Amino acid sequence: MTNVVVISAGVAKFGNREASYRDLITEAGHACFxxxxxxxxxxxxxxxxxxSVxxxxxxxxxxIASLAEECLGINPSTMSLRLEHMCQxxxxxxxxxxAYIKAGLxxxxxxxxxxxxxxxxxEEIFLNMSTGLDREWEACQGVxxxxxxxxxxxxxxxxYGTTREQMAKVAVKNHAHAAKNPYAQFQKGVSLEQVLTAKRITTPFGLYDxxxxxxxxxxxIITSAERAKDYTDKPVYIIGTGQSVHGLTFSNHYTDLSHWPPLKQAAESAYKMAQIKPADIDVAEIHDCFTIAEIITTEELGFCAKGEGGPFxxxxxxxxxxxxxxNPRGGLLGCGHPLGATGVAQTAEIFWQLRGEAGERQVNNARIGLTHNNSGPTEHLVNIFSTEVV
Amino acid sequence: MTNVVVISAGVAKFGNREASYRDLITEAGHACFxxxxxxxxxxxxxxxxxxSVxxxxxxxxxxIASLAEECLGINPSTMSLRLEHMCQxxxxxxxxxxAYIKAGLxxxxxxxxxxxxxxxxxEEIFLNMSTGLDREWEACQGVxxxxxxxxxxxxxxxxYGTTREQMAKVAVKNHAHAAKNPYAQFQKGVSLEQVLTAKRITTPFGLYDxxxxxxxxxxxIITSAERAKDYTDKPVYIIGTGQSVHGLTFSNHYTDLSHWPPLKQAAESAYKMAQIKPADIDVAEIHDCFTIAEIITTEELGFCAKGEGGPFxxxxxxxxxxxxxxNPRGGLLGCGHPLGATGVAQTAEIFWQLRGEAGERQVNNARIGLTHNNSGPTEHLVNIFSTEVV
Structure with missing residues (x-):
């Protein structure tokens, strides 16, 4: 079957924007074209x-798919979908x-x-965000x-003895990265002290967590490797993908909360498909919705041993x-988290990194990259990209 | 590549149900298992x-995908999506x-x-339904x-000289079919006089239009033909699929309103892939959101000549x-139209028809079936099913 590649990317600045869906879609789409x-x-x-969620x-x-196509002058399309899986x-x-390109459609x-x-x-923002949780059984209880x-x-x-300071260092690192990303919501960086003394949200998290x-x-833009030849000599191959969803309700999570087996499973599927090991990954855009999420994710992805995310x-x-x-882009902590946009912006960053086009954020000799989203601790998706085909 | 087949179906009764999403999903999912x-x-x-829209x-x-999986005890899944394309x-x-099965994922x-x-x-129902339209440019104007x-x-x-009576006959036919469908919202049938004298909604439509x-x-449940052998000797093959989307905004429709070129294009793609002609279709579940939609759709699908939908x-x-x-199932007019459920229920009907399991509604010697949804006159999707592989 054909190989599938990314051949262009564009991002609209994340933040508290005075812009409509039409504006945001047009800005990102035009940047990509x-x-x-x-x-x-x-x-x-x-x-x-x-x-879009x-x-x-x-x-x-x-x-919203048809609205977006109309914004961008895509007319007609012969495949059109709106996808939602909360943060994934x-x-x-x-x-x-x-899947659609591989299937020949x-x-x-x-x-x-x-x-x-x-x-x-x-009040509407809080209500809206809670629609991504289990409203009847959990969000109504404050979970x-x-x-x-x-x-x-x-x-x-x-x-595992993970400390507040170790978590805080995730925020410091990602805000430092975001400071070099013109599309990030926050571009000033934060100090360890700022993170540790910030307004408390819920123990152990402060604002910057x-x-x-x-x-x-x-x-x-995603196409076949053959078609890509007409447009670029630096396509970025999608070489692996894995997902694992263990239900919506957090209270059904079947193991201790410091272990996320669905993430391990999603990663293993993606690694197997890509025929690589965790150590082969040069650059990763992972879902740091909270500082602890980056720590646990580095463990479950196999970047370090279980429990070693803090020291890592x-x-x-x-x-x-x-x-x-x-998270050279700055992660969700530094870039902001406009749900449906996050995974696509992560893919854009990996695309730029693997092509050597990431400017100040460039990772040396980046050849294999990974993106990861969770939709809560019980649901994960991992994609793997490479400068070369498997 | 592998052939893709439908191997089971289940429907929860359509109507004004005292039931939650969880209830409806559980009812349909369990029926399918x-x-x-x-x-x-x-x-x-x-x-x-x-x-779901x-x-x-x-x-x-x-x-809602994760919520539904949890309802049905699917844990884990290694692919999970919520799809929305309004009525499609x-x-x-x-x-x-x-696509996912064909791609091997x-x-x-x-x-x-x-x-x-x-x-x-x-008032909320009307507001909600308008979210499927272009809110900023059209719905706000009453379109x-x-x-x-x-x-x-x-x-x-x-x-084309199409008459009120010809349109009304679509409603009479589909309500008569729905009367034989235990899952339909309306099961009493309607007379031509009832349709013609019903409360006017907007000229030329009355309530039953x-x-x-x-x-x-x-x-x-959809799987590969190989895997299906373990479960059934009557798989129903998906042999063709086509979609054509020409934007969201109705006022941008570029030709006269009695012609729907996107539907013709979607159908032609599906016929070509299935290697069949319109005359090969034995049974079709098409999107009669309004009586005129069935008339125009029979024309654009090639069941009759352009302009001949009324006489047809x-x-x-x-x-x-x-x-x-x-519309042996009773169509949207007879069954009701719970947006995201409609296309899946159409597929269930074609599955039953092609297996000879449609009871009172059975179409003789049904071997090739078609489903169609529109998301407005400018957007169409056609799938084709067969008892045999292409």
Whole structure:
């Protein structure tokens, strides 16, 4: 079967944007087309995937794939979908584009992730964010995302001796990376002291341990390796993908909260498909929705041993010069987290890194990259990219 | 590449249901598992697709794929998606399952369509339904679905002499079919006089020219032809699929409203892939959201010549004993239209028809079947099924 590659990427700045879905989609989509220097035009796109979680709530607008295509002048498409899987929506979109091209149903797919979460009424924002949780059984009891991940953090601290400072260093690293990313929401960096003394959100998290609620969009173009030859001599191959979903309800999580077996399973599937080992990964964009999430994720991805995520960040192993550069884009902590856009923006970053086009953020000799989203501790998706085909 | 087949189906009754998303999903999913006589269990499913348009609005719940998997005991899945493409969501789900199996990323996928549209406050229902339209440019001006299709109807009447009575006969036929379908919302049939004298909705439509706003769910199981051998000697092959989307905004429709070129294109793609002609179709489940939609769809699918849709229904060519039985299930007019569930329920009907299991509704010697959804006049999706592989 054909190999599947990414050939262009574009991002609209993340943040608290005075922009509509149409504005954000147009900004990211045009950036993605423009990055090809005019070589790829809307008429060349036959498949379109919009990754978006809740435009129904924040813009009273469903049917967002067709709206996005119209914004971008893609007319007609012969494949059109809107995908949602809470925080995994973006990487699920990349994976679905892969499936459609592999199946021979599409030739060139644009994947756009877009989310406009900031609305004028704060109470609405909180209500909206809770729609991604189990409303009937958990959110109504106050079991929201910060609470879930705080429970994971406290278990990890108790069991493995992980410290507040180690978690804080995830925020410091990712904000430092974001300071070099013009698309990031936060570009000033934060000190260890700022993180440790910030307003408490829920023990053990302060403000900087939590990713913010953001607006933003990102776009990539995915095609077959054969078709890509007409446009670039540096395609980025999608060489592995894995997903593992163990239900929605957090309280059904069957093991101790410091272990995330679905992530281990998703990663193992992706590594097997890509025929690589964790040590082969040069650069990774992983889902640091909370600082503890990056620590547990580095363990479950096999970058370090189980329980060693704290020392791993502390020793600089996940920063430039370390074993693997984690979140050079700035992560969700530094870039913001416009749900459906996040996974697509991660893919854009890996695309730029593997092509040597990441500017100040460039990871030396980056040849294999990974993206990861969770939709909560029980649900994970991993994609793997390479400069070369398997 | 592997052939892809449907091997089980189940439907939860459509209507104004006192049931939650969880209830509807469980009812349809269990019916689908039970139909295999226990041969297929939740643990055999590795992929899951939830087709649903607006749970965010009607149940303040997103992330519905994981919720549905948890309801049904599917744990873990290694592919999980929620798909939305307004009224095409269900058939887009079938098509995406096809792509994932064809690409080798899944072995056995359950597709569940579910929608709970009836909520206590009527004003909310109208607001919710308008989220499927272009809110900023059209819905706010009153250009809602009945208005769009009424404009199509009036153009078709003027141009081709199509009559009120011909349209009414679509409703009479489909309600008569629904009367034999235990899962249909309406099971009493309607007379031509009832249709013609019903409360006017918008000229030329009366109440029975419009599909209702309904709750419901449906489920099917899709796998490879090889894997299917373990479970059935009557798999139903997916032999063709085509989609064509020409933007969201109705006012950008580029030709006269009685012609729907995107439907013709989607059908031609599907016919080409299936290597069949329109005359080969024995039974079709098409998107009669309004009576005129069935008339125009029979034309664009090539069941009759352009402009002849009125005489085609009048002559009984789309009923039992005619050229092709259209909407034996009762269509959207008779069954109700719980958006994401509709396309999956259409697929369930074609599955039963091609296996000779449709009871009172059985079409003689049905060997090739078609499903069709529109998401408005400018967007169409066609899938084709057969008892035999191409």
């Amino acid at each position: 423009n990055a090809t220097g005019g070589a790829i035009k809307p008429k060349d796109i036959d498949g379109f995937i919009a990754c 809740m435009p129904e709530r924040t813009a009273v607008q469903s049917h 929506s973006g990487n699920a979109g990349i994976r679905t584009a892969y 599409c030739k060139m797919v644009m994947v756009v992730g877009a989310e406009k979460l900031q609305v004028p009424v704060p 929201t995302a910060p609470i879930m991940f705080a429970m994971c953090a406290r278990t990890h601290m108790r069991k 939590c990713s913010p609620i953001s607006d933003g969009a990102a776009a990539v 960040i502390e020793a600089g192993q996940s920063d430039y010069g370390g074993q693997v550069v984690v | 039970n139909a295999t006589g226990g041969a297929i269990k939740p643990k055999d499913i590795d992929g899951f697709i939830a087709c 607006m749970p965010e609005r009607t149940a303040v719940q997103s992330h 969501s269900g058939n887009a789900g079938i098509r995406t399952a096809y 899944c072995k056995m996928v359950m597709v569940v369509g579910a929608e709970k549209l009836q909520v206590p406050v009527p 809602t679905a009945p208005i769009m299709f009424a404009m199509c109807a009036r153009t078709h009447m003027r141009k 419009c599909s209702p706003i309904s709750d419901g769910a449906a489920a099917v 229904i009048e002559a009984g060519q789309s009923d039992y004993g005619g050229q092709v039985v259209v």
